[in-house]
Amino acid sequence: MSTDSKNRRAAVLPTPPIPADLPSIQLTDNARQVLIRRYVRRADDGSPAETVDEMFWRVAYHVAKVEESWNVDINARAREFYTLLTARRFFPNSPTFTGAGTPLGQLAACFVLPITDDMGRESTGIFQTLRDAALIQQTGGGNGFSFSRLRPQGSLVKSSAGQATGPVGFLRVYDHAFGEVAQGGSRRGANMAVLRVDHPDIEEFISCKTNENQITNFNISVGITDAFMRAVEADADWDLRFPDVHHPAYRGFSGTLEEAEAAGIPIKTYRTVRARELFDLIVRQSHHNGEPGMLFLDAANRYNPVPHLYPLEATNPCGEQWLGPYENCCLGSVNLAELFGPDHSVDWEAVRHSVEIATRFLDDVIDANQYVPAVPQLSEAAHRARRIGLGIMGLADLMYHVGIRYGSPQGQEFAAQVMEFVRYQAMRTSVDLARERGPFPAIRGSLYDPANLRWSPPAPLEAYTSDWGRPAVDWEGLEADLRQYGIRNAAQTTIAPTGTIATVAGCEGYGCEPVFALAYIRHVNDNGRDLQLTYTSPHFQRALEEAGLDPETQQAVYEQTMRDGSCQAVEALPESIRQVFVVSADISAEEHVRMQAAMQAFVDNSLSKTINFPAEAGPEDVATAYLLAWKLGCKGLTVYVTGSREKVVLETHATLQAKQKTPAADAADQLHIWHDAKKPRPRSLPGYTYTVETPLGKAFVTINENGGSQPFEVFINTAKAGSDTAAVSEAIGRLVSYVLRIASPIEPSRRLSEITRQLGGIGGGRSLGFGPNRVRSLPDGVAQVLEEYLQERQERLAQSDADAPIQAPLPLIQAAAATPPLAAVSLPRIGDLCPECGQAAVVNEEGCRKCYACGYSEC
Template sequence: MRLPAQHDIAQPISASVLADRYLVPGEGDCRDVFRRVSLALAAVEAEPLRERIAGRFYRNMLRGAIGAGRIMANAGTTHGGTMVNCFVQPVCPSNEHVASASDIEQALADARTTLSMGGGVGYDFSPVAPALGVCSVIDRFDQACRQLTFEGARRGAQMAVLRCDHPDLVAFVRAKQGRARWHTFNVSVAVTDAFMRAVADDAPWTLSHHAKPAAVEHAPSQSADGTFVYAQVGARALWRQIVECARESAEPGLLFIDTINATDTLAPIETIAATNPCGEQPLPAWGSCVLGPIDLSRLVHHPFGSQGEPSFDYARLASLVRTQVRLLDNVITATRWPLAAQAREAMSKRRIGVGVTGLADALAMLRLAYDTPAARAVAARIAACMRDHAYAASSVLAAERGPYPLFDASHHLAPGAFGSRLPGPVRAAIARDGLRNSHLLSFAPTGSVSLAFADNCSNGIEPAYDWVYCRAVRLGGHEPRVYRVENHARRLYHAIHGAHAPLPEYFRRAVDIRALDHVAMLAALQPFVDAAISKTVTIAADSSPEQVDALFFSARKAGLKGITVFRPDPKLEAVMQSQTPRCAIC
């Protein structure tokens, strides 16, 4: 539900972000953006369908189903940006186990190309030999990104991943302490099941690499897998350093890499070693994904029980999802690709990521506290609805356009495969017609599009940061400007009940929620999402390393594909801060 008409005035920050990041010359409001994007993406349709499909896309956007930022900014324009948000690129394009100096130079050139067109990039730096120094190589990628010129406020985003058995792991884990290094990077450790077992058992752990050590006092031992042993360390001591750095600096995150590969629909034909910068898309080398969230806060009838019992419109959600699948599939055909290898990979699998925003606001409108079993049950039902209708729509598209080239029904429908849990009629349609897209759901962050197009609804699946707070936003390449920002659900509640009405207890901020309940929401949603979910687990300021340790193990046990924690700390730079009298300048 939208704000009542008399209150439906854009917040200053929303108007500013819309103008700075999404309006092009001649556009005045979000409807103009919707028209431009709808026409551009319908242009790939057969000529008799274009006008009708463009209208369908436009109505979907009016109802809350939008593209991710790159789509909304770049579709139908001539400035050369890509519509694809996320990529993973190899640092060893030659596909060898060890990245040579020439490999790294080529990877840097590829990174510059993709970043300059607006794509965020993730990399597995594990092929970098210890003699070269992983951290030194990442310094070069960070510097290359910082030296690029970007239009407006956008900046390059990157993800550095390193396996838990790499000899440079300790230096990598410590590199972002205090968050003073690698400003364009998030970092994650790819932890294996074997490593987690070694930690639990307090067993020794081998650090090894395919590159032979440059200087050793004696001949290095070589394992059966062809790697050279660099050191034997205590797994628990190594784990403790990961835990303590994550607690202190919110870096590194963890990727449960064996879970990611074991649950990947295309595990028989691809291996995943990294994710995009925010972690919602585990991808193989040259992989990419086009994203598009649906604003769930628009789908609640009688919010807060204002005119009757609140309810969620699952039928409307199903309709939005089906159209969103077609729109995102069109993006793959219509977009400009930074690199030919990305286009080949995308066309062979046609990954897309239908997502959400405003989940926490929708739950509040349903009078459900985010950290309750009832809220998790509704969230899971929403995700199941999205899964079922996304796969149904992709099968319909396959009947019309053909399945993705590498489609094999066994990848989707074999016992234990993701698609084996779909309703019977959807499975039958897939067996008969195939699927247009190998992956269909991805729950990503939605910061700027939620500001520009959704009145600052709660971001992605996150709880609200606060009800009124200050947010620093960089506009037009200038220094950050601080805005007073209000949460959409709070705005709606006060529009209905009066400006001074106290918020009910079911309004829950991120800091009000126990860390284990953040994890529980992730665990409720992940079974229905074939890619992954980006979410930060907020932990208490006084959380101990032991509590973070236990939380990480809980996340793995719950079947999550990754986890990142954030402990509020005034020493760390923050984009958002709770409101103070001097920050309400706009």
């Protein structure tokens, strides 16, 4: 059993009954299913051991319980937290839901661990850090690492007279180890590897993920300096350097390149390259498959709140959280989609109240978190700076409501004003907490040191010109209070990926991203049946109704929008609607970058965002985006060119057809969804087991299904393990399973039918039975079972269609039966195959990957 499963089934710590007068959370069926599958604790038999409301009360109570130390009424505080959560105005990160009130009690999502150039002496050495990271990953946390302190590949190691493995070699060691941890049952670990742009092995690092099937448990990013970017602009030379590892002062040294220079350790130049050529290599690789990303080291360190403790060198897996050695951050997001005001306005008072309570919640999480006891440095680092990461989700929903185009100059200003208000209210609350409970322990020497305050109020990139009724923010008054009281949290804001929590909260726009599509096919599990629903944005529907469009015109608009998820080509729509209701593909790369920069100005850490490019974008477009992001003060950038991965992510039906161009068949008549090199196996699958007597004895044949009731794998058991018969049985099962999971335009059930035809009738040394019951060999017996399974499957599907309830067409979610057959309509392709539900619905957003069909998220 995986650590995650054990945690979810462990005994809950003492929790009082949920008060009867507290309201229940209102959720869609899809959101409730996701929440139950992800967060609700389970009994030993796998059944839910708590209701959804009890889950929220467990989290609220055990986070509030730490306030006993401050003589706060715990029940009153728990009620306050519960109300905020069940109103869907704020959700913490997933580990807080799964870990609060449990013996494990690990509530943080992201960590950064140090790696020094040491094989065993130091606690931060290569393999000690690997051990620490594996323990963290078992609890559900993701890790970030800078490999920049490891000596270059091929360097002489005096102690062994050998050659150094180098950063990329040890990155592969880490990747393999984390893959084995994932194989133990938990979901695939999320990790980030960073290497400085001046490291001698940087070119190998940039290209290490050219093959997408290598280093699969890591995102990679290059640590970029301002000096490098200036060299790129000037087309100057660039030195690849590393401290002289044979200098006496290097032994035991664990600092950065700059710290080595300051310590008098000679810096050896290994090679000199053209900065622009190295930049172009990064750009070409990013254009190829989205990796590596760029992390701007100097931009991050200019706003490092605790420079006296460490320089910032690495981030968490999605790049939004810069952290020092052993630091972690408990993240949470205010749901702007629940903070609408009347008449297309913003309820700023609701925003203020939500941010205030959420900030207190996250500060309490620091004390409620039990971290990983075997790595005590984690708790020490967390309490030293008391970092929190409060962000947003549903920004795009709010912009639809207010009537502002995402990406436009007005949209950039609106996003900046929202984030400034969130940042101000979070800091205001953190200062109040410092007055009540004291500032973070490492405040002396920090930017927030009251005796030497070096923090200055943030400012927008462009002067504001619009008024959305937002209350004024008093930065001068806050600065005065900082000098008197200090602040409770060294960092306050981060915009993190919101995959699962945004699905539960009902947001259309995840995090600070634009909406992915206004209409698409969503797959919902309906009592074991895969039900295809046509989803249309409720905000879009309301806009059509307010515009006075009649039902027939609305239906025509839905059908046109379904073609590619966007409404920009729908001529029947008023220009005012087309202007506001843009989706990710409608927004230029420059607009994406400027939106990110506008928000970054008011986020003291960073944010997860993906800059999407159309399929026809070239490397020069990616280069322009990187340069713009650096000049505008972004702290990092992740790009994705549509269709650039072999495992396609964000792709429309038209793009897919253009890539296929099959002369032997009409692409319009095919729905190519079985395209992965090899489909990953989910943690659990439903299946059917049959028995058949064969000339080699009784055989047990199990066929497991994945999404869409498609056969996914076959297991064949005969005789005793270790025998030739058992080996042959296992071999047949493996080959059949591989054929079912391999890339193919043919759906698995049709593949299995062909396998049945090929195996059927194979004769052996003797037969068993007579007439229709005759089994000629083990392969023939397997074929008969597979044929029986396929017949029963067809009957089940037919019965499911017959049993499906007849409903009137709904404008938002319509049963697939009300739409034309899949092969006859031009549906937008959602993305990769989901490892959990098997649907082609995994999308690259927020620097992460999430499934629009079932709510699965890698973050």
